[in-house]
Amino acid sequence: MSALPGDAGSPPLRRKLRLGVLAAALTTVLTLLCCVGGAAAFFLTELGGEKKDGMTEAGLACTVGQQVKITGDMPRFAEYGEGQLRNAAVIIKVGQDMKVPARGWVIAIATAMQESALRNLANSTVPASLALPHEGVGSDYDSLGLFQQRPGWGSVQQRMTPTYTARKFYEKMLKVPNWERRPLTVVAQRVQVSAYPSAYRKHEELASRIVDALAGGAARTVEIAGRAVCDAAAGARIAASGWTAPIPGGVGSGFRTADRPSHNGVDIAARKRTEIHAAATGRVLVARCDPDHSGRRDCDRDGWPGKGGCGWFVDILHAGGFITRYCHMIERPHVVPGQLVEAGQVIGLSGTSGNSSGPHLHFEVHVNGDRSSNGAINPVPFMRERGAPLDGTP
Template identity: 80%
Template sequence: MSGEPAVAAQVRRKLRVGVLATAVTVALALLCCVGGAGAFFLTELGGDQEDPKLAALDCDPAYRVNLTGDMPRFAEYGEAQLRNAAVIIKVGQDMKVPARGWVIALATAMQESALRNLANTTVPASLALPHEGVGADHDSLGLFQQRPGWGSVEQRMTPSYTARKFYQKMVKVPNWQQRPLTVVAQRVQVSAFPDAYAKHEELAGRIVDALAGGAARTVEIAGRAVCDAAAGARIAASGWTAPLPGGVVSGFRTAARRSHNGVDLAAGKRTPIHAASAGRVLVARCDPDRSGRRDCDRDGWPDKGGCGWFVDILHAGGFITRYCHMIERPRVTPGQAVEAGEVIGLSGSSGNSSGPHLHFEVHNSGDRSSRGAEDPLPFMRKRGAPLGKSE
């Protein structure tokens, strides 16, 4: 590669310094991946350029939620509901609960009460407690629809009290920051519909970001909230982590590879691959090559076709992540529940590949086809788990 110095110069302009070292290490591999038409070079990063709007989005771990100021606009909720959300976050801040807990608490209250402080038909009229509607359960009250064992009527109708009680029980759940939101919320609430919490996780993270200085992008490291550092065993408050620390060496649907529905991350053979978020395994198998053969237990080559050994995981909000070119059979099986950061396999070069790396895809709306694919770089950046972040 006589042109390597020029390539390296272009990479320096396009990648963060932390990503460069890893990317240059694999430059000579001339990787090739699913949807490509031959080996690619580091100049074909295309989709890795950061969206200016994302670059301008600040993440301030020290930001204190404002209970009295103007509320952000969300089509799903009005001002009163967002003020209740702000109360939930403030209580979490006062209790020094990591921001992941705020997301879990918000998603729970969104399911239980739609962020409304609900009364019920058993509340004596003489109490004249302020409320925002009447709930369906005969003895459940407030934002979290807590029953009599949680406190008096007056207490359960006080948003700050109910939020504190939720957090006190939540932090006792073992490994609560890594476990699926539905599991943690259910351990606290003991709901008849435990899976219902999942659909609120994505919006809960966006509300936390809007009200608390991008806090859903933070991760707790040595007791301190740090922005955009989620990788490996570290999980952002959004519930996401980078699948591995390698830099991006080929982007999403570049000019040279328009059918490249993901990004390629630098990785040597047998690098642990982590589930990007908690979810359920949809697929874990050997992808047939162009001839229809399932031949994944050896290195692949350009134009072989197929993902090699690969895994698809369904996450909250209908998102699907895909992990291709594993060196051996994945460590997970279809139907298995996985935690964020769990090792699901090891990187390799099986399938349509000419060098070890991880091909990583994100799909929305539960659509595993190319129609549902979106650029993983801005997707992961918004969730505090930017691809290529060094450990």
């Protein structure tokens, strides 16, 4: 059993105060108002594990329009060698030449990670007389190259040419309706028609980091009016990383401050009934009313400081073992446990149920599939590193 700290709201005025001095003053007020009281008993038995927080306070700078380099030294990743990263760079370069948005690069690289581990694979049917350069022999009888494309995709020589296979992948991907907003697994499967469609999901987080490392933080960009913009994913806008801010506004009450060291998330001011968006594609773990200190589940009314509980809330499990939590909804969530939700999908409406002194969203991020306080990390740098800052400004 673990404890989920009660937390409280911030006045709607917070959304209107943009100047630094006023914002700082309001933050001080919010610290006094928000999350007053102790902790609500909260059973977290579905997932567990120890905290392994590898996130950094400062993310990679986002440079719009930086061209990927396919020669010279490659960045280092424990999971992949220099040759594999060079193949990833080729995939990005083809996408850049075709003017495919960076979200497409992430999808393509994650797909190649699953299909070939970013290696240009031959197979046992390739005639020795062709003497094609390759980086291993795959297990599929007639599939070749980075994307393990079958004969219908082109000749043997073509499918063993990384630039050709990447271009063919993008050409088919661009025909998938609304591909930039759909889950990576859905888009990859529409292109590949794999026997294991859910397998692509696990590569999304690392694929985003590879794109960032090779292309100047490009996974943090979002397309706005046909132009790539850094750190502006919110609402209907999804960053190339696949993440978006759950609600507009700014952070008023921070993560584990000196005054509230057990505050495992941040509070974002919002008027009642503001739409709350899933921060990324994932599967709903929990969608229910959190009991207050007395054990009652009465979330269909405004809460108050010291009441205890998270009110109506949702937990979502995302690729990479990340979990996001959304508290104090005004009514029963719009999703149910086990449901697959897309990034940006509305999962509920903001309110002030539970341990709260005013309307707001309490937002948490957990790592390693650990929903307890041990898994909680600061959502502010985490979301900024994914191009979806919680302060509502690029």
